[in-house]
Amino acid sequence: MHTYHHIRLGKTSAKVKNSFDELLPDPWLKAEDGIFRFRSYMQARAGREKYFDLCAVGEFFQAEKLNNYAGGIARKYPEIKQDVAEEVMNLVFRKLLPLLPDTTYNIGIHQIRITTDDRRPGYPAPEGIHKDGFKYIAIYCSEIENVTGGETTLIPNHDGxxxxxxxxxxxxxxxxxxxxxxxxxxxxxxPLLPGKGYRDVFVITFDIE
Structure with missing residues (x-):
């Protein structure tokens, strides 16, 4: 797959939606930015041969040249609950893997809530325009509550x-x-209306094994 697909995966279960309420603040945010991101992480391995395996969670690392906000740091996050990760991986297996070349992938699952209120915005990408350093990336929206903004833009390498x-x-x-x-x-x-709001997503990374 050389380009992109904008698709409908379907809404997550109440169990998955509620699990976002239990996420802890991202410890790798800069102190001056406040707390606007809550996060957990899981790793998996999957192929088209009707299987996937959840893996022991390791560190998440990006080079500083890729991420000028938190790159160059070996980041540890709380583990995504297994039943939540399994539901997400079932969607990955059924609806995302068929869009990719037929091989085995090492997968990272990032469960992320971005919050906002009347005093401050929430930043899904505080590092700005960037690459994540993987072969493929998926962004799957679980829920949006009282927010506006949050549009995702893809910019081909060959133009400005x-x-x-x-x-x-x-x-x-x-x-x-x-x-x-x-x-x-x-x-x-x-916030779309005065008060608080949030955007809940799974960011899923794929690297060929």
Whole structure:
């Protein structure tokens, strides 16, 4: 897959939605930015031969040249609950893997809540326009509550943004793209109506084993 697919995966179960309420603050945010991201992580291995395995969670690392916000740090996050990870991986297996070349993948699952209120926006991508350093990336929206903004933009490597594609992901929507061929960015979220709001997503990374 050289480009991207903007698809409908379907909404997550109440169990998965509720699990976002239990996420802990991301300890790798800069102190001056406050707390706007809550996060957990899981690793998996999957192929098209009707299987997937959840793996022991290791560290998440990106080079500083890829992530100027938290790159160069071996980051540890709390583990995604197994039943939540299994539900997400079943969706990956049924609806995302068929869009990718037929091989075995090492997969990272990032469960992320971005929060906002009347005093501050929430930043899904505080590092700005970037690559994540994997072969493929999927962003799957679980729920949006009282927010506006949060559009995801894909920018092909070969131009300066003239052929950029922008998506508004609603609950149950996903975009999967070739991280080698695109840079990407997700805009800040702010409350739609006065009060608090949040954007819940799974970011799923794929590397060929």
């Amino acid at each position: 943004g003239n052929d950029a594609s922008t998506f508004k992901l609603h609950a149950g929507d996903a975009v999967i793209f070739n991280d080698v061929n695109y840079q990407h960015y997700t805009a800040a979220v702010v």
